[in-house]
Amino acid sequence: MPANSTSRLTPAVRMGVSISIAVGVYGISFGALSVAAGLSVWQTVALSALMFTGGSQFAFIAVIGGGGTGAAALAAATLLGVRNGIYGMQLKALLRPPGKLIPLMGQLTIDESTATAVAQEDHDERVRGFWTAGAGVYVMWNAFTLLGALAGNAIGDPKLWGLDGAAVAAFLGLLWPRLTAKDPIAVAIIAAVATIAMVPLVPPGIPVLVAAAVTAAVWAWRHFGRKAAA
Amino acid sequence: MSLWVWVLLAAFATYALKVSGYLLPQAWLDRPPVTELAGTLTVGLLSSLTAINTVATGQALAVDSRLLSLLAGAIALKLKAPYIVVVIAGAAAAAIGRRLGLA
Numbered sequence: 001m002p003a004n005s006t007s008r009l010t011p012a013v014r015m016g017v018s019i020s021i022a023v024g025v026y027g028i029s030f031g032a033l034s035v036a037a038g039l040s041v042w043q044t045v046a047l048s049a050l051m052f053t054g055g056s057q058f059a060f061i062a063v064i065g066g067g068g069t070g071a072a073a074l075a076a077a078t079l080l081g082v083r084n085g086i087y088g089m090q091l092k093a094l095l096r097p098p099g100k101l102i103p104l105m106g107q108l109t110i111d112e113s114t115a116t117a118v119a120q121e122d123h124d125e126r127v128r129g130f131w132t133a134g135a136g137v138y139v140m141w142n143a144f145t146l147l148g149a150l151a152g153n154a155i156g157d158p159k160l161w162g163l164d165g166a167a168v169a170a171f172l173g174l175l176w177p178r179l180t181a182k183d184p185i186a187v188a189i190i191a192a193v194a195t196i197a198m199v200p201l202v203p204p205g206i207p208v209l210v211a212a213a214v215t216a217a218v219w220a221w222r223h224f225g226r227k228a229a230a
Numbered sequence: 231m232s233l234w235v236w237v238l239l240a241a242f243a244t245y246a247l248k249v250s251g252y253l254l255p256q257a258w259l260d261r262p263p264v265t266e267l268a269g270t271l272t273v274g275l276l277s278s279l280t281a282i283n284t285v286a287t288g289q290a291l292a293v294d295s296r297l298l299s300l301l302a303g304a305i306a307l308k309l310k311a312p313y314i315v316v317v318i319a320g321a322a323a324a325a326i327g328r329r330l331g332l333a
Contacts, residue, residue, distance in 0.1 A: 015313060022317035043237050050241035053248070055279070060240055062288060070236030074243065081244035083275050088251020090268040093259035097252070106249035111279065118272060162325030165299030168283045169320020172303040173313050175276040184273045191274035192281040199286045207286070208278045215274025219267050 012116065012125040016132025019112045023054075023170050024140020029163040030057055031148020037065030041149045048145035052138060053110050055080040059205040072203075080205035083212065087114040094118060095127055108134030115174040183222075191215050295327030 027048060034044040039061060047057045056077035063073035088109050091097070094117065097105055113134035120126045179185050191211040198207035258264065284296050302323035306316040 018313040022314050039233065039237075043233060046237055047241065050238070051244050053244055056240070056244050060237075064233070066288065070233055074236050074240040077240040078243045078247065081247045084244065084248040085251040086268065086271055086275070088248055089254055089259060090251070090265075090272065092252045092254065092256065093265055093268065096256070102249065102252045106252060107245060109248045109251070111276070114272070115276065118269075160325065160328055162295070162299070162321035162323065162328070164283070165296050165302075165324025165327075166317050166321035168280065168296050168299040168324075169303030169306070170317045171276060171280040171283055172300060172320075173307060173316040175273065175280055176304075176307045178273050178276070184270075187270055187273045188277035191277040195278040195281040196285055196291065199282070199291055200289060202289075204286070204288055207282060208275065211274055211278035211281075212271055215271055216267065218274075219270040223263060223266070 010125060010128055012120045012129035013132045015119070016113075016116050016129050016136055019116055019133050019170075019174075020136025020140050022166065023112050024137050025144055026054070026163055026167055026170070027141040027144030028148035028151075030054065030061075030141075031145040031150075032152035033058070033065075033148075034061045034145075035149050035152045037061040039064065041146075044149040045142070045146055048142045051077065051081075052107060052141070053081055053084055054141070055083075055111075055205070055208070062204055076203060076205040079209060082209060083111075084109050086212070087111075090114065091117060091130065095123070095130060105130070105134075108138060110134070110137065111171070111174065112137050119177055187215055187218060190218055292333065294333035295324040298323040298327045298332075 030048065031044055034047065034057075035041060039047070044061075047060060051057050051060070059076040059080045060073045063076050064070070068076075088106060091105070091109060091114060108130070113130050116133035117126045117130035120129045175188060179188060191214060194214040195207045195211045198210045202210070280300070284300050285291050285293065299320035302319040303316050306319040311319070
């Protein structure tokens, strides 16, 4: 992390810390559910430390817990992880990171770090937002995963604490600042409808990709439509 | 033991995907349509993730306390609450809904 990046509590740093606490605590839910799905404590800890992308981790344990094969769990986790590749593309374009940082940035490239970075106005704030949210969520997510895995049964059903509801609000909170004009609102509605329509039809993890494909198609239609009209 | 192999393979696959985006040439990424597409995709992906977390339970659709979380989160955001308050509002709404007997 560049030395001057976190020397002050800028808006990006504060947002990154908030997201780290809010989303990181949700790791307790992953830890508890993972052990309940039949993974060992150390397999659970390994998923958070090495995979470190919540959607893929939940997909992996959901398939195992549902009696699916390891190969099916791998496929679900991989498909849901495709969006991180798109985030990496976007972060490279915005942050222009030096090559030597890419192996570390890659591991910290998740929904929250990307959203915190792209929500900022200038380059330095974007860099601060990325590192604060990325490193912050990493530390919190792994600590709470271990806690959830060890104390899973003592906590009981994480749903009773509303942790699944916290995730709903957390993602809405990342989306909300982007809904500033008609176009993004239309895209958000189309993506949500496509997602909900696909949920019963395809395995978990795939609806997000269908939504991405539909979003790309809407963009292409508007982009090339504008060109043709000009 | 064989589950360990799948854990490690899946972790490697998701890491490779994360890094892959950074390997695209900068000049290609700087073309305006690509940055515009990336911005549009972010909205679509975040909306999709919000929808999944609200109504999906595995492969089934379910209307339950999470809808209260969405509503509580939206109200908090409308009132310009800090992000952490938005998240706590979402958790509290689901927890209250469940204590009241909703799924």
